[in-house]
Amino acid sequence: MQAGAKLGFILLISPLVLWLGLLIVIPHVDMFLVSIRERIGVGQYQTSFANYMAFFGEPLYIITFIRTAMMSILATVITLLIGFPVAFYIAKIAKGRLQSALFLLCLVPFWVSELVRTFGWMILLRETGLISKFLQWSGLADQPVEMLYNDVAIMIGLVYTSMLFMVVPLITTMESLDDSVIEAGYDLGGNGASVLREIIIPHAMPGIVSGSIVVFMLSLGNYLTPTMLGGKDSLWFTELIYSQFIVRFNWELGAAFGFMLLFLSSVIVWGTLKLTGQTLKSTMG
Amino acid sequence: MSTADLECVDLTKQFGNFTAVDDVSFTVPAGSFFSILGPSGCGKTTIMRMIAGFLEPTSGDILIRGRSVLDVAPNKRPVNMVFQHLALFPMMNIEGNIGYGLRRRGLAKPEIARKVDEALERIGLPGIGKRKVDELSGGQKQRVAIARCMVMEPEVLLLDEPLGALDLKLREHMKIELKTLQAAFDTTFIYITHDQSEALVMSDQIAVMNEGRFEQVGTGRELYYRPETAFVAGFVGEANRWRGRVTRAEAGELQLATEAGLTFAGTDHGRGLAVGDQAEIFVRPEAIRIAHAEGDVAHLENRMTGRVTSLLFNGAASRAMLRPETGGDEIEVTLPQSGEFADLGRDDTVHIGWEGAQANAFSAGGS
Numbered sequence: 001m002q003a004g005a006k007l008g009f010i011l012l013i014s015p016l017v018l019w020l021g022l023l024i025v026i027p028h029v030d031m032f033l034v035s036i037r038e039r040i041g042v043g044q045y046q047t048s049f050a051n052y053m054a055f056f057g058e059p060l061y062i063i064t065f066i067r068t069a070m071m072s073i074l075a076t077v078i079t080l081l082i083g084f085p086v087a088f089y090i091a092k093i094a095k096g097r098l099q100s101a102l103f104l105l106c107l108v109p110f111w112v113s114e115l116v117r118t119f120g121w122m123i124l125l126r127e128t129g130l131i132s133k134f135l136q137w138s139g140l141a142d143q144p145v146e147m148l149y150n151d152v153a154i155m156i157g158l159v160y161t162s163m164l165f166m167v168v169p170l171i172t173t174m175e176s177l178d179d180s181v182i183e184a185g186y187d188l189g190g191n192g193a194s195v196l197r198e199i200i201i202p203h204a205m206p207g208i209v210s211g212s213i214v215v216f217m218l219s220l221g222n223y224l225t226p227t228m229l230g231g232k233d234s235l236w237f238t239e240l241i242y243s244q245f246i247v248r249f250n251w252e253l254g255a256a257f258g259f260m261l262l263f264l265s266s267v268i269v270w271g272t273l274k275l276t277g278q279t280l281k282s283t284m285g
Numbered sequence: 286m287s288t289a290d291l292e293c294v295d296l297t298k299q300f301g302n303f304t305a306v307d308d309v310s311f312t313v314p315a316g317s318f319f320s321i322l323g324p325s326g327c328g329k330t331t332i333m334r335m336i337a338g339f340l341e342p343t344s345g346d347i348l349i350r351g352r353s354v355l356d357v358a359p360n361k362r363p364v365n366m367v368f369q370h371l372a373l374f375p376m377m378n379i380e381g382n383i384g385y386g387l388r389r390r391g392l393a394k395p396e397i398a399r400k401v402d403e404a405l406e407r408i409g410l411p412g413i414g415k416r417k418v419d420e421l422s423g424g425q426k427q428r429v430a431i432a433r434c435m436v437m438e439p440e441v442l443l444l445d446e447p448l449g450a451l452d453l454k455l456r457e458h459m460k461i462e463l464k465t466l467q468a469a470f471d472t473t474f475i476y477i478t479h480d481q482s483e484a485l486v487m488s489d490q491i492a493v494m495n496e497g498r499f500e501q502v503g504t505g506r507e508l509y510y511r512p513e514t515a516f517v518a519g520f521v522g523e524a525n526r527w528r529g530r531v532t533r534a535e536a537g538e539l540q541l542a543t544e545a546g547l548t549f550a551g552t553d554h555g556r557g558l559a560v561g562d563q564a565e566i567f568v569r570p571e572a573i574r575i576a577h578a579e580g581d582v583a584h585l586e587n588r589m590t591g592r593v594t595s596l597l598f599n600g601a602a603s604r605a606m607l608r609p610e611t612g613g614d615e616i617e618v619t620l621p622q623s624g625e626f627a628d629l630g631r632d633d634t635v636h637i638g639w640e641g642a643q644a645n646a647f648s649a650g651g652s
Contacts, residue, residue: 180372
């Protein structure tokens with residue numbers, strides 16, 4: 001009986017251990033080892049922090065790094081601002097079939113791949129695209145308008161891609177808020193703004209934080225959207241990592257960049273949790 | 286000007302084709318405890334939500350201290366509500382909960398702190414201000430929910446079945462406590478419940494509601510002893526009921542023949558039943574005298590002999606179910622607590638009787 005339980009435990013835990021070990025722990029350890037070696041000759045390496053020095057020595061890298069972080073934070077904020085009312089409407093105002101229908105509508109875009117979705121935006125935004133054509137037809141523009149290949153296009157793509165991951169946790173937390181608590185807020189003299197501030201947002205905080213963390217991570221690590229929608233001036237940090245690994249075959253520097261990105265996302269998530277007084281435990285349930 | 290705190294005039298609410306509240310008018314005097322008693326789905330919660338301002342009446346008017354509040358938003362009405370599941374704010378501590386309304390009014394912090402302490406003192410829970418909502422027991426939450434409303438000094442406090450979630454012992458205790466709190470705060474309470482004992486124990490006035498209408502408004506005593514409609518007679522308190530036909534009617538004194546062939550004396554308390562009318566007859570179990578000897582009930586107008594089919598022991602409210610020898614449905618009789626029937630067993634034969642005045646007859650619609 002005891003031995004059987006032990007075997008069961010091992011069988012249950014082994015997929016998780018294999019998953020974490022093979023796909024996360026071992027590659028990261030190896031990446032770290034790669035990132036702290038310096039090539040001094042053909043096939044000759046020595047341990048040093050030269051790659052990290054290279055990162056800090058080159059303004060382009062640092063600027064791209066900070067820009068990526070800022071844009072990701074902005075994308076998270078915009079997603080939250082759009083997603084919150086949407087989630088509130090679905091969770092609290094819509095009833096019955098309308099509720100499930102709206103929820104499904106949020107989900108539908110995710111049935112096609114991210115690549116196709118991004119192409120969709122290109123069809124809309126490019127010089128010969130739908131919006132440009134419409135503007136010319138309506139007389140608002142007298143020549144084709146190029147709306148692709150800039151930061152705004154990236155932002156649209158990021159927000160669109162992340163929306164579901166913000167809306168779902170928000171709906172879940174808001175559904176658990178009893179309607180009569182909101183009514184009590186009004187009954188005791190609150191108006192829309194104060195009920196939102198004192199009751200709805202504090203209640204939805206775990207959802208806000210977990211949604212924001214997911215959206216921020218997705219944006220920070222996104223490669224496809226910035227590459228396809230961004231222009232020459234909108235370099236994303238993942239593109240730097242890609243070019244080091246694939247184009248320049250400089251795995252050492254690429255690995256160092258990878259670790260900088262991991263460090264950056266960890267610090268920002270930790271800082272946000274501290275700032276909002278939430279713990280990872282309360283957020284993840 | 287009248288001193289009524291709350292007045293509803295011809296209040297009607299329709300949801301599509303369904304009329305939830307049908308032309309209800311009532312007046313609640315200042316400082317009284319007014320209950321609306323009715324089965325679930327009778328429209329009592331709809332009335333309360335209209336008074337609180339969460340629903341707009343289809344027609345009619347609601348006046349608080351003589352002023353119509355129909356165009357006043359819920360957050361501006363001098364009315365506060367204790368919700369069915371209390372709806373305390375789980376994201377705030379007790380202090381935050383009680384002070385919420387005062388903060389909305391823009392009172393200064395020390396003023397709020399003083400009023401919150403005062404309210405906690407009043408509900409007998411001083412010093413719990415820093416605790417969280419889920420650290421309190423059911424009864425404590427109840428009192429906090431009332432305090433949260435009472436700091437607002439509302440002209441009318443609405444309570445929507447607030448005792449529903451409590452266990453029996455606590456509910457009994459809270460009934461007394463609510464009444465005491467009402468006296469202490471000296472505010473008009475409008476209390477909604479489907480539990481007649483809650484309504485009877487606490488209220489000055491009770492409105493019995495059924496299918497969107499008020500059947501009768503009166504004190505508990507009036508409802509219990511002088512029900513005006515068959516619904517009230519059946520809903521408030523226990524009653525044996527028969528259906529029958531009026532065979533003789535003289536100045537309210539009726540002679541009735543039931544469908545099972547029994548003949549009863551009854552009274553209609555001025556409802557004007559005539560010979561030939563279909564009637565419903567209600568007799569309370571405690572209005573029936575029970576005796577071992579036939580002679581003990583000989584002076585009563587209605588007499589029967591029956592066999593005990595079952596005994597329902599329930600302390601002071603113990604009952605016996607009897608099957609009359611003449612046939613017909615079982616009759617429920619309250620056993621006196623003097624001990625003479627302590628040894629009553631199944632299949633014992635006993636004699637019962639009741640006065641004609643205790644048999645309340647109502648017209649059973651149509652005929």
